Amino acid sequence: MAGLAAAARARELGAEPLVLEKGDRPGGSMLLSSGVIWRHRTFEGFRAECPAGDPVLQQVIVEQLDEGIEWLESLGAPVLEHETGNPRTIGKRFDTRGLTDALVRRAGQVSLRHALGPGPGTWPEGPLVLASGGFHVRLAQELALPVRGNPWSTGDGLDLALARGGATTAGLDEFYGRAMPAGIPIEEAEFVPLSQLYGQFAEVVSEDGTQRFEGEISWSETNLVQAIARWPGGRAWYRVHEDRLQERVRERTVADMIERARAAGAVVREAPPFTSVLVQATVTQTLGGIRVDSRSRVVGVENLFAAGADAGGIATGGYSSGLAAALVFARIAAEEALS
Ligand SMILES: Cc1cc2nc3c(=O)[nH]c(=O)nc-3n(C[C@H](O)[C@H](O)[C@H](O)COP(=O)(O)OP(=O)(O)OC[C@H]3O[C@@H](n4cnc5c(N)ncnc54)[C@H](O)[C@@H]3O)c2cc1C
Numbered sequence: 476m477a478g479l480a481a482a483a484r485a486r487e488l489g490a491e492p493l494v495l496e497k498g499d500r501p502g503g504s505m506l507l508s509s510g511v512i513w514r515h516r517t518f519e520g521f522r523a524e525c526p527a528g529d530p531v532l533q534q535v536i537v538e539q540l541d542e543g544i545e546w547l548e549s550l551g552a553p554v555l556e557h558e559t560g561n562p563r564t565i566g567k568r569f570d571t572r573g574l575t576d577a578l579v580r581r582a583g584q585v586s587l588r589h590a591l592g593p594g595p596g597t598w599p600e601g602p603l604v605l606a607s608g609g610f611h612v613r614l615a616q617e618l619a620l621p622v623r624g625n626p627w628s629t630g631d632g633l634d635l636a637l638a639r640g641g642a643t644t645a646g647l648d649e650f651y652g653r654a655m656p657a658g659i660p661i662e663e664a665e666f667v668p669l670s671q672l673y674g675q676f677a678e679v680v681s682e683d684g685t686q687r688f689e690g691e692i693s694w695s696e697t698n699l700v701q702a703i704a705r706w707p708g709g710r711a712w713y714r715v716h717e718d719r720l721q722e723r724v725r726e727r728t729v730a731d732m733i734e735r736a737r738a739a740g741a742v743v744r745e746a747p748p749f750t751s752v753l754v755q756a757t758v759t760q761t762l763g764g765i766r767v768d769s770r771s772r773v774v775g776v777e778n779l780f781a782a783g784a785d786a787g788g789i790a791t792g793g794y795s796s797g798l799a800a801a802l803v804f805a806r807i808a809a810e811e812a813l814s
Pocket residue numbers: 476477478495496497498500501502503504505506507508509510511512513589590591592606607608609623624625627628629630631632666667759760782783784785795796797798799801
C-alpha cells in the first residue's frame with residue numbers, strides 16, 4: 476500500500492518514481508487484506524485505543540484519511556462497502572485486487588524481485604521512501620509463530636534506516652495478528668475467511684491448560700492474540716458455550732467461524748454444551764518500527780522517508796488500520812520528498 480500510493484502520488488505531482496518490489500507481485504499484504512481502510516471516529520477514540528502511540532501521527536490520520544480515501548476512489552479503486560460495520564470506526568472497504576491494479580497503473584514502473592537493502596551500492600539517487608511493510612516475518616520467526624501476511628517483509632526498511640542513523644519507536648515486540656486454526660496449513664487466500672475472531676465470546680486457555688486469559692479483550696482481539704503468542708506453542712483453546720454460537724462479529728456468527736475451521740480440518744472438540752477450537756496466534760504486521768515525524772521524514776536522516784508498517788509508533792498499545800496509516804503517510808511522503 477505505502478510504496479504504490481507514494482509512487483502514484485509522486486507521479487501525479489510530476490515526478491518519475493521507481494518502485495522496487497522484493498516480491499514476485501505488487502500489492503504486498505494489502506492484496507491479501509480485507510481491504511477495510513478506516514480510522515477511529517475521533518482523535519480521542521484513537522488515543523483511548525492506542526494510548527502508547529504518537530498523538531501527532533494519530534492526529535494526522537484522523538485529519539487526512541477521508542481525503543486519502545477520496546483520492547483512491549478518484550484513481551478508480553473499487554469500493555465494496557461504504558461503511559466499516561463497526562460503530563467505533565469510519566472508513567470504506569475496497570476490493571484489494573482492484574485497489575492494487577489502480578495503484579499500479581498510477582505508480583508507473585514497478586520493478587519486481589528487486590529488493591532494496593542496507594548494503595553498499597543499493598542506495599538510489601534522490602529522495603527515498605521506505606515502504607517495505609515492517610518486519611512481521613522476522614518477528615514471527617523470533618516468536619516461532621506462523622506469518623499471516625506477505626512473505627517478504629523481513630525488516631529491510633528498518634535495517635536500512637538504522638544503518639543510515641535513523642531511530643526506532645517503542646513497541647518493537649508488538650504486532651497485529653489473528654488467531655487461526657492450529658495445526659493445519661493455511662493458504663494466503665484463507666487468511667481472512669479462516670480467522671477465528673470470537674475470543675471475546677469464549678473461555679481462553681493455553682493448549683496445555685496452564686494459562687487462562689483473564690483480562691478484558693479488546694474488540695480487535697489484538698491484545699488477546701499477543702498474549703496467546705507468548706503461551707506455550709503460541710496456542711490456545713477457544714471454549715464456546717452453545718448460547719454464544721449465534722453471536723455476531725460483523726457479518727459472521729461464531730458458529731460460522733467454527734464451521735469454517737472445522738471444514739478446513741481444524742482440531743474441534745465437542746463436549747456439550749461446549750465446543751472447543753484449538754487456535755494458533757499468527758503475525759500479520761509489526762506495530763513498532765522506524766521513528767518518523769508528521770511529514771513522514773525518518774527522524775535524523777536527510778532525504779529519507781518511511782510509510783506504512785515501516786513507520787512505527789502509530790498503533791502502539793492497541794490497534795488501528797494499517798492500510799489507513801500507509802495511505803496517509805505515503806501521500807505525505809511523496810509530497811514532502813518533492814517539496
Ligand atoms: C489477511 C490480512 C487482512 C488484513 N486486513 C486489513 C484490513 O481490513 N484493514 C487494514 O487496515 N489492514 C489490514 N491488514 C493489514 C494491511 O494489509 C497492512 O497494514 C498494509 O498492507 C501495510 O502496508 P505496507 O505498505 O506497509 O505493507 P505491504 O502492503 O505489505 O507492502 C510492503 C511491500 O514491501 C515489499 N518489500 C519488503 N521488503 C522489501 C525490500 N527490501 N525491497 C523492496 N520491497 C520490499 C513487500 O514485498 C511488499 O510488497 C490486513 C493484512 C492481512 C495480511
